[in-house]
Amino acid sequence: MISKKLAIAAAFVLLSAGASASMAFAQDVTPPADQAAAPADPAAMPATAPDAANPNAMTAAPDAAAPAAAEPAAAPAPAAAPAAGEGGNPYGLYALWANGDFVIRGVIILLALMSIGTWYIFFMKYFEQAKMLSHSKIVDKKFWASANLNEGIETLPKGSVFRAVAESGVTASSGQGTGLVNLNDWIGMALTRQVEDANARLQGGVAFLASVGSTAPFVGLFGTVWGIYHALIAIGLAGQASIDKVAGPVGEALIATAIGLGAAVPAVLLYNFLVRRNRVVLEKIRGFASDLQTYLITRAK
16 A cells, blocks of 8 residues: 555656656747847847946947948049139130140130231221311311411311322412323312322221131131041040030030131121221212312312
8 A cells, every 4th residue: 555655656756857847948948028029139239238337338339439420431533524724614715725736726816816906907997087087077167268278278187188188189280290181180180199098098907807807717617627626536535425525625626616706706897887987088088179179170260
């Protein structure tokens, strides 16, 4: 009987030991719920939970990470751009002069001289015409109001075209050198020579404006063609045919044409203006010569 009870007690102890071993194994295999909810990155826990033993750890960590965040990744170096000229424009007049050869520079200098010559001649002829027009007013107010011809000549300024015409008419009316020529024709020829001299004086320099107006655009076009030719050669050697590589040099070469037009257009307009005023002045001189011839012939009779 006692041996049976001992056998039952031994079996119970064995079952209890097996159950305890199973529970211990289950605890080792299955992690706790709070460990399962922990972040996957173990490196994140020190950042949120400062070390109790080191109170400066929390402030030291951000300070150490700050320089790394403040320094962004180095950007790739930009492509080399052409040297910018005045005003920050890499393709302008300054760049055209700096990068151009002797042909481009010669074209620019020639066009600049054409433009300067145009404006110089215009102002010179304009003031010359204005002086002649003022002398014509003296003729109307004082010359014909004088008591005699010699007194009327003295009212005209020295060097005036009208005075030269009057003196020539007086000399011709004296009959010197007439010979077989009629006095009327002789006086007429003398006055005509003075009128033609005045016309040549008025026309002097005006032809330059016409030449500039007709040739300056072609000089500028030659500079443009030359510049485009060298720009295309440079692009071909560089092996870059993008729009920014083509448009810049070609547009820079077109500046020569713009300069040519800038010299030609004012020259044409100023030429037409001077020619129109020359006609007005010449008509006044011719009218004075015709009236003087009539006066001299009448006085001779």
